[in-house]
Every structure is written in C-alpha cells, then in structure tokens.
Amino acid sequence: MRSKAWHLIRLLPVLTIIGLWSGCAEIQQVAEEQARRSGDERLAKIIHGSGTLVSGLLPISYEEEQSIGAAISLQVVARYGGVYDQPDLTRYLNLVGRAVALTCDRPDIPYHFAVLNSDSINAFAAPAGYVFVTRGLLKQIRNEAELAAVLGHEIAHVSQKHILEVVQRSKRLAGVSEAGLAYAHQNPDVFKNLIDAAAKKLLDEGLDQDKELEGDSLGEVFAARVGYDPTAYVTLLTRLRALKGDDRAFFKTHPNFSTRIHAVQQVIQTQGWKPTGVLLENRFARVRGKI
C-alpha cells in the first residue's frame, strides 16, 4: 500500500504551484507539517526546501530592500565624510528631489535625500530610495534645473532597481539561494558579504555603463516632466567635462561625459524638446551659500 508520504510527494509540484500563485506560505507549511506528522522528516525537509528555493528565485521584497538600502547607505556615508547637516540645504534638496520622484516610474515609495560632506564630485543612490549628493558636485551646479536632473538620475537607479540587480547577481555568484531578511538574520556573514560586494560595485567600480546611461536618460525625462528646462542637464555635463575632460578617474563610477551628453541629447531630440529657460537660478542661489 502506498504511504501518505507517497501521495504528498506526488502532490508536491501542485502544492508548490498553488502556493506560488496564491502567495500562500501557509500551504507549504501545512504540507510540511503533514509530512512531519506522518513521520517522514526527509519529505518535510524537501517541502521546506522547495519553499526556500522558490523564495530565493523571487525578487527582493520592499522590506528586504529597506534593510539592504540602509546597509549600503551606511557604507556611502562612512566613506564620503558623513552627512552634511545644514537644515535649509537639506530641506531644499528634499523638496527638489521629491518633486522629481513624484513623476518617476516608482513614485509609491519614500525617497530620502542627503548631502555628503565630501569635495569629490559625485552622487549615489542606494535601494529603497536613499539618494546622496556630494558638496563637491553641488558646488558645480548653477541652478535648480541642473540639480533636478542630477537627482532624477539617482532616482532612476532606485526606480529601475539597478543596485538590487547587483545584489541579486552577487547572491547567485555567492551560491546563495536566498538573500532575504530571514536568511540574513540567521547568517549575518552572508548579508555582510552581499552588502560589501554591492557597495564595492557602487562606490569603487561603478554600475554597468548601460545602467548609468539609462539613469541619465530617465533622469532627464523625470526632471522635464516636472517642468524644468530639458537642456539644463546637458549644460551641467558639458561644464563638468570642461573641468576635467573625459578623464574617467575624475568621475570614475560613471561613463565619460561625451557619451553621457550624447545620450541626453538623443532623448531631447527624440522628444522634440526645446529650451524653456525654466532654470530657477534665484531659488538655487538662496541655498548656494550654505553648501
């Protein structure tokens, strides 16, 4: 006579599929408990493993993204001189950033903006909406439209989940089937390795060039949707290129300026946008002295 366990084995793929589509971890747990009650510990482990495997293949949830984003942000802040707390500047940065974020492809999560106390010229984004701009980059910006485009670029990295892709890739390379909160909670070494790998990619090596160019193109679109002059970003990138040329070490985590300028000009041409003169220089000038 066939055992209960045998019936459960036959039902395993069906249970897994039902569990997947209904989003019910309970079904997996019931099957697991049933197998355990029937005395088949091995089957219970297989069912538990199927859930683990499934969860490892699925994307990272927002709650997990928050843990990953906060951990990467700690590295960004620690390596770039800490957060520069100037109340008027912080408020202005958050107002411009949130205005741009309202029009992005993922407007339903909160975005947080901060200034890094560093003279290097750079900006970063971490998962779950953390966006950083260095004082060095802010000193090169001349108006609000330019700032909006820079923030738009970083918001695009969050909305398109570019850094989470790096984490997913690191997870696979590390042979880890799940990089979720639960696993990280029980295996802090694994979580540390994943965050260290993602932070190295973000801060030292830079994201893939196509992701950076996508950030430029989408950032340009987001800022233009708000109503800023679409040519402002080209002006800023051209100014930065004039400062140091196309030396990759200068802006080492991004493609060279000529490539980026070309990508943004392509967007402007495709959309048929013209200069509008909406730069808001005066409003930016009011916080410029506080950078």
Place this chain on the structure above:
Amino acid sequence: MKRPSRLAAPLVTLLLLNLCLLTSVALAETVFVQSKTAKLRSGKTSLDSVVADLKFGESLEVLGKEGNWLEVQTARGAKGWIFAGKTTPTKPAGGEDDVLAKLGKSFRRTEAEDVTASAGARGLDKVSEGYANRVGITQQHRDAIDRMAAYRISDQEVEDFLKQGRLGEYAQ
C-alpha cells in the same frame, strides 16, 4: 437618364456617418497618469477648480489638446483638463511593489516578521544594525541614516514648492 434611387441619399449619409465614426475611433488616444499626485481640473489652468484627484497609472481618454494641457475623460466618466507633463502615452511599469516581490515576501514571511517589526520610522532595522556592528560603523553615521529616513515632507509641501517655482501646471 436613369434617376438615382431613393435609397441613395440615406446610404451616402450612412456611409459618411460611418466614416466619421471610424475617423473618431482612429483619433481616440489614451494616455496614463505619470505622477503620484495629479489633478483633473475644470479648465486648462492651475487656478481652475479640481474635478477629481487622479491615481498613478490611471488611463484617460484624450478629448482635445491646448498648449500644455489635455482635455480628458476618465474611465468613471469624469471630464476635465490635466497638465500634459503629468501623463505618458504608455502605461507606466512601476507604481506598486512588484507582484513577484510580494510573493517572495510571503514565502519568507514567517522568519522575517520579527525582523521587520522593529523597522518603524527608523532607517536601520535589526539586520542593517547588525551589519553596522560587524563593520564598525560609528553611531554618528547610524544616526545620520535614521534622520534621513525619518525626514518628512508632505505631498502638499511639494505641491506648494512647485507652485512657488511656477513649475509644470503652475507655469504662466
């Protein structure tokens, strides 16, 4: 000479009506709301009254266009004007946490619940706090991330900021 049939005139009229109908169908254009906050107004200025608050990703049928404003009708039948910069011709991909990500969360839920419960308004939760301990991040930097995550600006404040800067629909 043979006289035209009595049916000719109604047939031609019917043909013309069909042609008009086909043309209007061909011209019917759908756009989608591409902003977390968007208002349907009774006229094509930001001073006109608000007819309805629109949701991100909501589809709108375009009835007309004037300058930077579109005259539209919602699926619920409300008619009004929306600033064109708050719409897109293609349905936005994002807007809600990915369905697959939610599914993954469900599978990982049991063990994750006690971890996320502590997250609250802080930036750091138990996992990222644990990471900070392991790599020796100073309290100053931890506090900075917490403050960053807790910083609050309402959608209304952002709207007022846009109005003050005469941006988008507030342009004159």
